[in-house]
Amino acid sequence: MAGPTTPEPWKTPQKCLAIFALVFCCFVLVVLIFSSVDIWGDDEDSITEENCGTDCRIELVENIPGDFSFPKNGRAHLPLSVGLHTLLDQAKSSIEVVSPVWNLSPWVLEPIPSAAKQGQLLFQRLLSLKSRGVKLKIASGLTNSAELKTLAAHNAEVHFVNMTVFTRGGLHSSFWIVDRKHFYIGSADMDWRSLSKRKEVGVVVYNCSCLALDLHRVFSFYWQLHERDYIPSIWSKRVTALYGRHDALQLQLNATEATAYVSASPELFCSKDRTRDVDAIYEVIQSANTFVFISVTDYLPMVSRSFRGTSVTRYWSTIDEVIREAVVLRGVRVRLLISFWKKTHPLTFNFVTSLKSLCMQLHNCSLEVRFFSHKEQKDDMQHGLNHNKYMVTDNALYVGSHDWVGSDFAINAGVGLVLKMKHSLGDRNVSILERVKAAFERDWRSRYAKSLQANKDQQGKYRNLQQANIYMETKEENEWNNPLYL
Template identity: 25%
Template sequence: MHMQRKTWSITIAGLLWGVVCVAGAARPEITPGFQIVESVPEATNYGAPGVPRTQAVWLDMIHSAHKRIDVAAFYLANKPGSALAPVLDAVIARARDGVKVRFLLDRTFMKYSRDSVDRLRKVKNIEVRVLPMDALTGGVLHAKYMVVDGREVFVGSANWDWRALTQIHEIGARIRNARFARTFEASFDFDWHAAAHPDMPKLAKRAERSLPFAPVTAADPVTLHDNSGEALSAFPAFSPPSLIPHGVSAEQPALVRMIHDARHVLRVQVMTLTAIRQYGPKGWWTPVDAALRDAAARGVDVRIIVADWALREPMQAYLKSLAVLPHITVKFSHLPPSPQGFIDYARVEHAKYAVADDRSVYIGTGNWGWSYFNNTVDASVFAHGAGPAKTLIGIFDHDWSGPYVTTLEPGKDYKPPRTH
């Protein structure tokens, strides 16, 4: 009996030691499935702690590619010695190692892309196509996203422009999930085909075909984890509805639904915002405008930051029509000039994101206007979870109370800035 008790004591001590060892062991590193990404203009107080920067994320994704890199970009604007130069160098290096690379660009902005495109087209395994959205719908290819190896996606406001990495405030997201990436790949493949066969009636027929897999949608999101390991759900959405694969989610209804679901605080940061149709058929763009006003009428605290580029008329008058309402506050940001001096089309808030309460977020590639959702190629990610919301709220609130914003007063007139 004495020996039995001694054996039990040794066994219990061993178990306790095992528990202590496990508790003290290093926790395995978490590879997040969802990650917020930020571009920080130099010589500003932007830059959320712990949030990775756009160039570093792009380089990491490109260096890790083994089979394919697909990039949809509004345009390519490189500058020797700039932050974009090593990104393009990395793409070329991976192509020379056998990775297949496809760049899909907009036709109307090809003058900005010409030098980079001429260089890329000389490299084996790199193919470039130009999408004539101006002829198809009257819009542009405005999306900015990258899909690597059918396993991960970057989507966000940053153009493939050297300024977007060091001179403009941008927000994006990196999503690691094969079905999510395959859904983006389906949209890319549709537009890639459209660039080679720009026939709108035939493309409309093609859009009716069912995809050979179940895409990630608003009704069927994927479960991911953030940096802390906390679970969240996410789905992609695309524009324009006339040129997206059958079964994927369209952006505008998803955004309106998110605004309608807000109950306490709605934070919106976007370069420009207007319900006045400036491109395409003239008139009033109702859905998002009505959703914002309805949220305010329900008592939701609606906080909006736009760039000072939004101060041009008639957009300034529209923003004042929001600012005059109870529960809506509109601010515009004005970034200080670069220490290098004036840089054209830079030093601006270019982010496009929203946070509803403390749970739901939207990160997109388009500004909030009719054309971006109805005749232009754009893409976004919607996520429901405390982690992404907390990160974006921190970025938003830092800006909201920071030195670069001014509250828009309906009774004042504001001069728009020089952009170029």
């Protein structure tokens, strides 16, 4: 009589369970891969990396408040409002917008100031995009904006990025993308003050679909974070950077050979192959041969973090050190133009004093710092505030979203644009570098840019701006003015 039959090894319950688990894991992996590639990406129309355009035109755009007095000589740059309206005129199918502020029509101010006219006009044109068949998409960190609700009611798509759950920071990026071909990037917010009362700088780039497509991928990253409280571990191929500091886009800018790429911050928001903002700034300063001119609202190489109710502050050396290296070791001339306003941190003056001391008793060493101040800065209106966030060198331009404050780069979402020219400044007629350099030098030589020095009895002993006796010494007058108290 035959004994009991022994089951074949592969038919044991343990083996079957293992095979089922393996098949299930493979299925999950395939789902993740396809969701990261297709579901998580959106339609990029017919523009691809292979067929996009690189013969581009670029314009410097500025907003200069009407009560500013600058010399009439030199080239007039395109007003910011004109640049934005030109982009609206160009739009045929889509406009994608990111802005940290939406306050184009100041609802809470009665009567509405005449200075808000440009903001109201821009807002009305955004509302009318639906009638033209142009899709408006907005990524924002604002949860309770009356203007965004109004735009959404007029067929705009608005996605909310909850920065609090990611970094406890904010969405500070400011850019437009039109038809994946044209774009704006700069310091201006969607705020009526950016179009009238604040000094702003940016660039508008036309017919540059390769670079616009890469900036669109930053927008897509924000767009896909809508109602999410985590960043997926598998990147979508449609948010992966197309270009970076090691493989920049080759293009023509106003018939001049150049390279370009888009950077981002914080590091958590840098998708695969995306260059960090701080690395982009580092690279631009490091590659400068003769000069670096920087214009920012605030300069503070510090990072402050709160952890379990305790605030921790530390020195943030990344940018500060590369400036010191450029000045002392390579003999690069550095000029730093910082805004002087009610929110200027007291330690700014300590860091500036430290930078300026580098050139004491050193030949071929030049580091100058001036503070830009306008008499109309009062309350929280920021009238006359120099809100610029850019750097120009003899061979490159960086336009970004952040002030040069360590905490901004660490926790706030921002973008930057790096343009490097194949020919140094002066080799061609009027390049974008020359235009930005001229704008900087105009501000630098204006009566609003002044050297700040401390009273000798207080030097090095700042506790707050109310206690520091700050004197302003202009190059033109070369004499002490009255103490300035904030």
